[in-house]
Amino acid sequence: MGRRTKEWVRWSLLGAAVVLLVVFLVSQREEIDVSYGRSPSSPDAVVEGEAGELSEATVPSVEAMTAMVDAEPVVRLPGSIARWDEQVVREAIGDSDIRILVAPPGLDKAERGRVRDVERATITIVGTKVSGGVYQATADAIPEWRAQFASGDVTALLVTMIHHAQERESPTVDDSFSWRQPSAAELDAVTADLRAxxxxxxxxxxxxxxxxAATATAFPxxxxxxxxxxxxxFGQPVPRYGPALARAFPDRPIVVMYGSWIEYDGPGAADFAELVSAMFYSQFGTRLATYDYPQRNVLNAWLNRVTDVRYAGLFDRPLPYLPFDPLKVTMPALPWLFAVCVAGFLALSARSLRRPQAVSESRHYSRLAGLTALAIEVSGLSGERSDPPLTRGIGKLRAATEALESDLPSAQVRTLLDDAENELDETARLLGRSDYRPRNYLEGRLG
Structure with missing residues (x-):
């Protein structure tokens, strides 16, 4: 490969590396959108007091509640809705001095603050939100959410907080929620209204x-x-209307609300019902537990989540067609191609950098040989006047030889050879022999 070709290849590799880097960086800004469009669900407002979530319930003063908690280990304020399995909780408490204060849902910020300020209460429950100091116990599975929001069951959450206060690992607690088949009379009353x-x-x-609007977009x-x-x-089997109503009204979406808990049966239930529940209650569970939202507001927010899932491409609808994109296919290889191009450029650059050094060393050796030959010839003619510069010149030549053998910098070798040449030039001048001046003597020998 000729020198010109190598240079062309070297700079081509650098250009390719730059192009690959730019393509890779620009591609990182791309966003993948596989939805069917923007979900038309309405935003869910979370400004306190604007959604009817505050109730008319209130709580006594901090001093009064402190006195209550001092007198009884469990204090239920009027309007409280949280319930639990007393035997399970009693066993979890054991001999510990755990005191529980239960307040109603829908309290405003000031009233919730008064509940938190009751320092004698180890655990406070507002609505079904279970807290202990700065910590809060939250459900993270559908059975726990169902028990909490359908029947106010906080047994599992309460046991978790008790064990945290005792600095013990919390055991698994089975909730007391259970289903039953609705009676004929119950089912008849419901189906009559639904048909009407x-x-x-x-x-x-x-x-x-x-x-x-929300139901139209959720179930179009x-x-x-x-x-x-x-x-x-609490503690009683709950009538499960969904499956029976789905049989009575085939191909119709069935939505059943138990307090703040929503069950869905009907078309696509197996595909999205649990997903929507997990999304909805993981997002709004804390607010639903704390406040007293009207069921219409809860239903509206739940329908919005159904709409979001629908517009994400579920409900047995195929994902949109995505044409073959060679850029995305080759994207993982771009860093490797970039590395190869950079390595090739550096390898060729290193060879280019070594070449001048090798040429320079070759010229130094040639010059050293020529000056040494000159010194040998002149030494036979030298006299008393010319001996000093000749001796100094020979010394510089020896130093240059050692510098080359020690691989010292090229500039240092050049300086020593320049000094030797000057001394030999002075020797020739003193001898009156212009033909022995280094410029004339070396002419044509170094090329």
Whole structure:
């Protein structure tokens, strides 16, 4: 490969490396969107007091609640809804001095602050939110959320917080929630309302109409049917209306509310129901536990999550077609190609850098040989006047020889040879022999 070709290859590799680097960096800004479009779900407001989540409940003063907690290990304030398995909790407490203060949901910030300020309370429960000091116990699975929001069961959360206060590892606690088949009379009452207007609101439920816009985007293919029930009694089997209603109304979405817990049966239930529940309650679980949201607000937010999932491409709908993109296919190889190009450029550059040094060393050796030959010839003619510069010149030549053998810098060798040449030039001048002056003597020998 000729020198010109090598230079062309070297700079081509550098250019390719730069192009690969730019392509790789620019590609990092790309975003992948495989949705069917922007979800039309409405935003979920979280400004306190604007969604009807504050109740009319209140709490006594800090001093009064402190006195209550001093008198009793468990204090339930009026309106509290949290319930638990007393035997399980009693066994978890054991001999520890654990005191529990239970407050109603829907308290405003100031009232919640008064509850937190009761220092004698080891654990405070506001609604179904279980706290201990700066720590909070939260559910992270559907059975726990269902028990908490359908029947106010906080047994598992309470045991977790008790064991934390005792600095012990929390055991697994089975919730007391269980299903039962609805009776014929219960089912008849519900189905009659659903056939009449698609909505059944039981006594004690707070649902006032279905959010029309949210239900239209969540279930655009069929009219959904809604059943609203209040929070269910703790420790009693809960009627599971969904499967029975799905059989009575095939191909219709069935949404059943148990307090703040929502069950779905109907088309696509196996594909998205648990996913939506996990998304919804992991996002809003703490607020639902703390506040007293109307069921319409809870349902609206849940329907928005269903809409988001629908627009993410679920519900048995295939993902959008994505054409073959060679850039994305080759993207993992770009760093390796970049490394190869850089390595090639550096290798060729190193050879280019070594070449001048080798040429320089060759010229130094040639010059040293020529000056040494000159010194030998002149030494036979030298006299008393010319001996000193000749001696100094020979000394410089020896130093240059040692410098080359020791691989000293080229500049240092050049300086020694220049000094030797000057001394030999002075010797020739004193001898009156211009033909022995280094410039003339070496002319044509070094090329």
């Amino acid at each position: 207007n698609g909505l059944h609101v039981a006594e004690g439920a707070t649902l006032e109409g279905v959010p029309e 293919d069929a009219d959904a049917l809604y059943v609203a029930l209040p929070q269910q009694p």
